[in-house]
Amino acid sequence: MAGQEDPVQREIHQDWANREYIEVTTSSIKKIADFLNSFDMSCRSRLATLNEKLTALERRIEYIEARVTKGETLT
């Protein structure tokens, strides 16, 4: 009986080892995916903030340009 156990047991042991390896790999993949999502989200939020600041700056610069340059008169 020990002889029968060995190959099967060895296989099962091996299988368990493989599965653990696979499990580790897939969890890493999931972590990578998670990281990518959160990176994407945070990047987008920061870029949106940047966008707001840029538009505010653009409007201010437009106003200052209008103040500084000699504009056209109505008639």
Place this chain on the structure above:
Amino acid sequence: MPLVKRSIEPRHLCRGAVPDGVTSELECVTNSTLAAIIKQLGSLSRHAEDIFGELFNEANSFYMRMNNLQERVDILAVKVTQLDSTVEEVSLQDINMRKAFKSSTIQDQQVVSRTSVPNPVVEMYHRCDKPPPLNILSTYRDDKKDALKFYTDPSYFFMLWKEKMLQATEDKRKEKRRQKEQHKQVEDPGREVKKVRKARNRRQEWNMMAYDKEFRPDTRLTPSPYHGMSSEGSLSPDNRSVASDMGELSYPSSPNHPSQPPSAPHPIDGVPHLTQTPQTQSLDRGGYPRPNLPSGVVAGGRHIASLGRTQLPHAPPASSEGGALNGPRQQSVKDYRAYGGQPSAIPEYFTPPAPPPPPPLIPSAQTAFDSTSSSSPILPPGAVVVMSRPYSPSPTPPAPPANYVPSPSHTPSGAPPAAPPPPPPGLPPSHILPLAHAIGGEAPATRKGQMPMIPISDARSDLLAAIRRGVLPISNARSELLAAIRRGIQLRKVQEQREQEAKREPVGNDVATILSRRIAVEYSESDSDSGGEDNGEWSD
């Protein structure tokens, strides 16, 4: 449940079937699982690249904007250092006249549309089931519509809203036009005057805007020039109304008379001509034909003045009928009198002082009748008389009125009046325009002695030719007008559809433009309402 944007492809690692004929199944499963893991890593890396690409693109756009801003800031910095308050020209008027600052109000449009769909979603969309290929049937449709649109149309709701908005703008425009027309109908006579006023107003407004509130000149002064205009305007419609009354019966040659004098004087025997528009039909009114010198009369200066002398006594009774028009005409009579109504044999053409709306040649005809009663007592009211003899007032004044009154009353019946008083000696025959004959002049002409007949026929032919020449341009003008009107109507029918399409073309599939157009129509409506009210105030 949120839509999954990116999904890593082999979802289940070890669910595939184990192929037959394999002894070590566990290893087989392990190997397939590992292969699936590798595929998953592959899709994961693809998704990661996609994510970073999107982020990079956005960051890049911000980088470009930032660079632009940086350049503008640099330019501004340089400009600000160059600013010098001493050099700067500042005039109080210029401050108010400067174009007001308007920030760029660009609205983001089409934010969530087909073009802005991210790539993974596009891929997912393509992996979905397609709608049935109903487009094959489009060629068999009669109305040339897209067959698939009846099954599924992504732009359906937008088109619906667009049609609704355009319809609303059109309705508002029509309402505006109706209101304007109502205003027009209410204040018809002064319409042209009003338009001129409005064109002037803008400049006045701008000039007012140049000053600050404290420095603006008194606005009460400005309406004064318009009062004069309104009063002048009030005269013309009266003139026109009276003239139109009198002109109803006028021959077409009446407006032509101003053109006649410029033509060579018709010197038949070197005689001045008095041409009158044959509005003498209106002479039928009893006692109306008091001779006011016709402002529309073209020929003869002094003769008319001389005629006016006899007419003046009759003028006052006529003035009651004539109204405002006769007033100026009487003045014109007096004016000509002032010129010295000496009878002269020299042919002169009479140019009326007042502007000649087709007028009241009736009075002129009357005057002619009165003065020439000796020679042409039976002259029909519409006769245009040509004075060829010097005027002797003394004997004639009593006679003409007596002759005159019966003549108009008789002419409608067609029977010539009673035998007119014999013409005073020395008075040359007068010429009667053929138009006058047309009324009924044949009979009276024949009744006169043989003497007047011969010269009258010559004059008649000449004058007839002249009048015909004069008539033609008028009729041509009228026919041209009619033709233009007809053409206009036809144009509308033919080009209605084209105009409709042309109106729709420049709209563009833009929510912002459509909405702005509608709002503009609404604002202009309110503006026109207030403007209309202002116009009403002005006209009053």
